[in-house]
Amino acid sequence: MSIPIATLLLLMFSSSSSYFISLAHSKIPRLGISPNMLKNTPDAPTQKLNDSDLEMFYFNQNLDHFTFTPKSYMTFQQRYAIDSKHWAGANAPILAFLGEESSLDSDLSAIGFLRDNGPRFKALLVYIEHRYYGKTMPFGSADEALKNASTLGYLNAAQALADYAAILFHVKEKYATKHSPIIVIGGSYGGMLAAWFRLKYPHIALGALASSAPLLYFEDTRPNFGYYYIVTKVIKGTSERCYNMIRKSWKEIDRVAAKPNGLLILSKQFKTCAPLNGSFDIKDFLSTIYAEAVQYNRGPSYWVANVCNAIDNNPPNRKNGLLLGRIFAGVVALLGNQSCYDTNMFAHPTNSNKAWRWQTCSEIVMPVGYDKQDTMFPTTPFNMTSYIEGCKAEYGVTPRPHWITTYFGIQDVKLVLRKFGSNIIFSNGLSDPYSVGGVLEDIADSVVAIKSTNGSHCQDIVMKRNGDPEWLVMQRDKEIKIIESWITAYQKDLRALNISI
Secondary structure, eight states, X not given: OOOSXXXXXXXXXOSOHHHHHHHHTTOOOOOOSSOOSOTTOSOOOSSOOOGGGEEEEXXXXXXXXXXXXXXXXOEEEEEEEEEOTTOOSTTOOEEEEEOOSSOHHHHHHHBOHHHHHHHHHTOEEEEEOOTTBTTBOGGGSHHHHTSSHHHHTTOSHHHHHHHHHHHHHHHHHHTTOTTOOEEEXXXXXXXXXXXXXXXXXXXXXXXXXXXXXXXXXXXXXXXXXXXXXXXXXXXXXXXXXXXXXXXHHHHHHHHHHTSTTHHHHHHHHTTBSSOOSSHHHHHHHHHHHHHHHHHTOOTTTOHHHHHHHHHHHSOOOTTTOHHHHHHHHHHHHHHXXXXXXXXXXXXXXOHHHHHHXXXXXXXXXXXXXXXXTOTTSOOBOOOHHHHXXXXXXXHSOOOOXXXXXXXXXXXXXXXXXXXXXXXXXXXXXXXXXXXXXSOOSOOBTTEEEEEETTOOTTTTTBOOOTTOOHHHHHHHHHHHHHHHHHHHHHHXXXXXXXXXX
16 A cells, blocks of 8 residues: 555656657646655554565456456466454454555555554455556566556456455355455445445445545546645745745746756756756756655644755755755755756656556546646646557557546446445545545445545555644544444344344
8 A cells, every 4th residue: 555656647658749748747646655765754654564464365367357258267376465453353343454556565554543443443454466467467467467458458347346246255255254244444445335326335345434535526526626735735834935835836846947957057056976967857856856755744743844844944045046956955855965966767667657657548547637726836738638548658558537436336436335335434524635626524324425625645554653743533432433333233234134243
């Protein structure tokens, strides 16, 4: 769950600069549960993962759950982990974490909700890795699995949900616990998967906790205010001076870039590891840093305050320019003192980035752009036409921006969840930029929204810390009590049917 890279950049390998820029202007910030930007951050959890409590397994998974062609019977090894240390035995609860666009190793290092609450529920803990991520690679290797659209075509949300269903059935059979209530938990894209799993497989999952799940951030359910509106709002609320300097910096970058040797000047000012190809390189790098700082702005280090304090208070270095010297100080505050700064640090073609790029070019098409309300950034709205053209050029496949809302039925989310949904918690921190695409209102007695004003992305499901604010402690406690009520009602139903528990 960590998400190896803090932000999903639309990775472009084309030599056409105009093609690259048109896609980059439609960049989708990565949906990770936690960042991996700062290797030496002081934000380490107060408890360490005890690997001895975990057993790793591989499940022989079907490549294609939905057709009956000969190729669909191909299988691959899907990784999952089980912690049975606190499990009370047959028919006691199962807490299942549904992996997202990250490796299982990253998830285990960041997710705390299961381990923190396993003893209270006396639950069996299950963690499942998403297909095409980590060590769960169809076709024998990442090179083959991620090669082209023919092999990547089996990477989609519906197949992932069916994978989880097959493994959870297998776990119940393996542990002879037919009537154990299963609660699925996920964050970010995984939060969407958890909510969708409850809707698609209600006979398997008793309930779902969907943390920071922007399942309304699609073309048919586009929010009134976008991702970067919240980035702007949080930074402006932290420091008006910081906000104004960032807002003015974009024109200053372009002004310097237009000088003779201007890109070389910018490269020296920002200590870039490689020469800049254009002012866009540094502007994209900076906008990603601001987004990262806001999305994962949590204690004890609170990145937004650190960045803005550096921008506000750093003595201007006239050699670097009054304004851009302060902006560079914000970079240093977040990334630390380095000999040089890699402006492509968020766009390296890792396996996880390649897989997620495919998903955003096929069905997870989220229209994130720099809208006119996002006053800290130059206006560059999401351009669906250029986005589709870029994806077609890369994969030879046309994205289906309306498929998610069609398949999961969320065009009218209140009506759909009121009529067909139950036992789902949608948790959001309103300081998380992706909260604009979340479910923020209660829809039914058991389809509830829990939101916190100061919460960041997936903050409720990461590991507990000694200094967690009271509102976060209370939010987690509320989630636990709701889940306990689901389990109590389920056990009452079992007793009414004379089924032992």
